[in-house]
Amino acid sequence: MTPQETPMDWGTRYAARMAGMKASEIRELLKLLDQPDIISFAGGIPDPALFPQAEIAQTYAQICGDRALFDAALQYSVSEGDAGLRQWIVSYMAKRGVTCGPENILITNGSQQALEFLGRMFLSPKDTAMVEAPTYLGALQAFSAMEPVYDTLPNGATNRTVASYRDKAGAAGGVLKFAYVVPDFANPTGHTLNIEERRELLQFASDLNIPVIEDSPYVALRYDGQEVPMLQALDCEDQGGIESSRVISLGSFSKVFTPGLRVGWICAPTEVIGKLTLMKQASDLSNSAINQRVIATLATTRFDQQVAQGIAHYRVKRDAMLDALERHMPDGVTWSKPEGGLFIWVTLPEGLDATALLQQAVEQARVAYVPGHAFFADGSGRNTLRLSFSLPSVDAIEDGIAKLGALLKKATG
Numbered sequence: 001m002t003p004q005e006t007p008m009d010w011g012t013r014y015a016a017r018m019a020g021m022k023a024s025e026i027r028e029l030l031k032l033l034d035q036p037d038i039i040s041f042a043g044g045i046p047d048p049a050l051f052p053q054a055e056i057a058q059t060y061a062q063i064c065g066d067r068a069l070f071d072a073a074l075q076y077s078v079s080e081g082d083a084g085l086r087q088w089i090v091s092y093m094a095k096r097g098v099t100c101g102p103e104n105i106l107i108t109n110g111s112q113q114a115l116e117f118l119g120r121m122f123l124s125p126k127d128t129a130m131v132e133a134p135t136y137l138g139a140l141q142a143f144s145a146m147e148p149v150y151d152t153l154p155n156g157a158t159n160r161t162v163a164s165y166r167d168k169a170g171a172a173g174g175v176l177k178f179a180y181v182v183p184d185f186a187n188p189t190g191h192t193l194n195i196e197e198r199r200e201l202l203q204f205a206s207d208l209n210i211p212v213i214e215d216s217p218y219v220a221l222r223y224d225g226q227e228v229p230m231l232q233a234l235d236c237e238d239q240g241g242i243e244s245s246r247v248i249s250l251g252s253f254s255k256v257f258t259p260g261l262r263v264g265w266i267c268a269p270t271e272v273i274g275k276l277t278l279m280k281q282a283s284d285l286s287n288s289a290i291n292q293r294v295i296a297t298l299a300t301t302r303f304d305q306q307v308a309q310g311i312a313h314y315r316v317k318r319d320a321m322l323d324a325l326e327r328h329m330p331d332g333v334t335w336s337k338p339e340g341g342l343f344i345w346v347t348l349p350e351g352l353d354a355t356a357l358l359q360q361a362v363e364q365a366r367v368a369y370v371p372g373h374a375f376f377a378d379g380s381g382r383n384t385l386r387l388s389f390s391l392p393s394v395d396a397i398e399d400g401i402a403k404l405g406a407l408l409k410k411a412t413g
């Protein structure tokens with residue numbers, strides 16, 4: 001074939017939904033921050049110092065050294081996921097108050113894949129997804145590919161009626177489809193819903209007759225305070241079991257072991273798991289068999305130990321950051337005091353713009369954070385920012401917060 005005269009015009013060939021899939025301005029910005037002298041509070045990733053590297057290497061070696069295990073680990077796996085791993089998740093969920101069976105569990109490539117599946121399963125263009133403001137950016141990205149509109153979940157008492165939520169969704173050209181929440185040590189705020197807030201949310205979802213997606217990748221990382229029952233546990237209790245519950249919960253091994261093996265799960269009524277399994281088949285057939293085997297072995301042998309190490313490690317860093325904020329932030333700046341997870345949410349005085357300040361923070365103070373407005377479906381929250389304490393050392397946390405505090409003192413003038 002001879003070379004074409006007119007070059008391929010890709011833009012005219014993309015499906016309409018691709019218009020909603022744009023590179024996040026923030027993610028692009030953060031790629032530039034990978035310079036050694038910058039103290040970054042931006043990445044929300046786990047500390048590699050905690051990865052159980054020796055145990056992971058040993059487990060792969062064990063599998064590779066056993067012919068039958070190795071054959072199975074290199075083969076296609078069932079779409080629902082490794083049977084032993086699903087059984088371990090069933091006992092883990094029981095400890096969290098959710099009685100279920102392996103038929104209620106689907107293994108996914110991290111909970112991010114679960115979010116993409118759920119968005120695709122529930123949302124037609126113009127349908128409404130109810131989200132918190134702010135919420136997890138990756139969920140907005142997963143859902144936005146389906147061209148939905150967003151409405152904000154009430155935070156405590158609201159003067160909006162149930163009918164007003166339905167009417168708003170109708171006026172947008174679709175229907176209300178689900179509520180999405182990160183109830184434990186949320187990304188980005190670090191906030192945890194208390195038991196009353198959880199009951200209110202379930203009542204709200206029941207009034208609207210919509211499912212609730214409970215995304216809890218940080219739930220095991222609690223540094224202090226009382227554990228709060230999962231939304232799914234509360235709803236199973238009220239509804240008489242998982243098959244009649246409206247809650248779909250997402251779990252992940254990323255924050256406890258490593259995100260590198262990409263193993264997470266969905267726990268839901270059998271009917272929903274059946275549909276999701278079809279999506280899994282169409283998407284990637286199954287998770288990697290060998291990675292699931294490794295995670296299953298780690299979960300069975302050292303889950304509690306790994307969680308305990310994570311808690312001890314991150315608690316010190318969280319305390320260092322809270323302490324530094326207390327000493328270095330000027331009046332008018334407030335922040336969340338998370339009982340777990342990896343994030344602290346900072347609110348600047350009204351009128352300050354955290355995105356505009358980021359450039360100065362990086363260029364002058366050599367400190368980075370994520371501007372908060374990226375986490376709002378409506379782009380509001382310009383005076384907010386997210387700090388993560390997971391990666392920097394305690395000394396770097398002190399140094400970085402002192403520098404950020406000095407910059408904000410100048411900005412608040």
Ligand SMILES: Cc1ncc(COP(=O)(O)O)c(C=O)c1O
Binds near residue numbers: 111112182
């Ligand atoms: C709230 C939330 N959900 C889901 C994910 C995705 O995690 P993974 O796909 O690694 O399980 C993250 C990752 O940061 C997150 O913060």
